[in-house]
Amino acid sequence: MSGSKIFRDRGKLSPYYIPKVLPHRDEQIERLLSIYGRIVEDAERGAYLRIVQLVGSAGTGKTCTALRFGELIVEHAKRLGVNLQFAYLNCKVDGAKRHVLYGSLAGKVVPTLSTRSLSPEAILRQLVEYLRREDRYLIACLDEVDYFVQANPKEHIVYDLTRIPEMFPGEPSPVIGEIFISRSLKWRERLEEGEKSTLGLGIIRFPRYTADQVMDILEERVEEAFQPGAVELDALELISDVTASPPVNGDMRFALDLLYYAGTLAENMGAERVRPEHVRRVYGELNPTLTTEDIMIKNHTGSLLDDLRGAG
Structure with a gap:
């Protein structure tokens, strides 16, 4: 007004x-930068996927921290001459089902890709092939993943996403990061054992x-x-x-x-x-x-x- x-x-x-400054979330941002900064720095020698989970109750700064980290890591990559994109998706908003979610992710990276006639698996493969062809790297951040898993118990997005490197076995992955944001770790109980193991132990907590x-x-x-x-x-x-x-x-x-x-x-x-x-x-x-x-x-x-x- x-x-x-x-x-x-x-x-x-x-x-x-x-905000450019997030009081009392410096530690979480620094941990993310430490994890992915090294991967970006080694990208020329071959990068591999690293998965991190951000966990905390509502309003504890998870989303702001992830988005601010995304800005910082892209700036860091640019200084190194690495073509990196940070793609944020809210699973409540961007994907009611697996096909829609993957289409939203692909649309943020490859706006010209038509996903309507593709299967969910084909969308991911097209995305990865594009990244490889263009010598680009991606960190994908999925917010409200616990909501998605609860609402869609048969849509195994964790299985699909964490196994992206297996599309080209033994070769570096252009998808170097996947960040899953949830309010607690209880959503993991709905996953199959194979999915749980691929998530790993990279957990960053956000206290109230x-x-x-x-x-x-x-x-x-x-x-x-x-x-x-x-x-x-x-x-x-x-x-x-x-x-x-x-x-x-x-x-x-x-x-x-x-x-x-x-x-x-x-x-x-x-x-x-x-x-x-x-x-x-x-x-x-x-x-x-x-x-x-x-x-x-x-x-x-x-x-x-x-x-x-x-x-x-």
């Missing part, structure tokens, strides 16, 4: 915004954010999203405490939603700053189990949230 006394750039509170960590992240976002002095410290402390406690349990996405709606409410009321009372009113009507993504597709009857959406 032009001339807003509250917001500078409300898009910086979007769940789709990836503490109140202090939530506060650190909020302060970073406030600098980007709000006008100077537009958010009172007490309001941020309240959001941090609420987020770190049940039922939210450290879900950073909820904290950002709460800050966004509190800011919108303050703006609608003509306030000059976001205060704790704005946070309390929004929290009283906002279901802690919902995030911005859910609100986009669900109808709410609460007048406050209707007003907030209409003003946003």
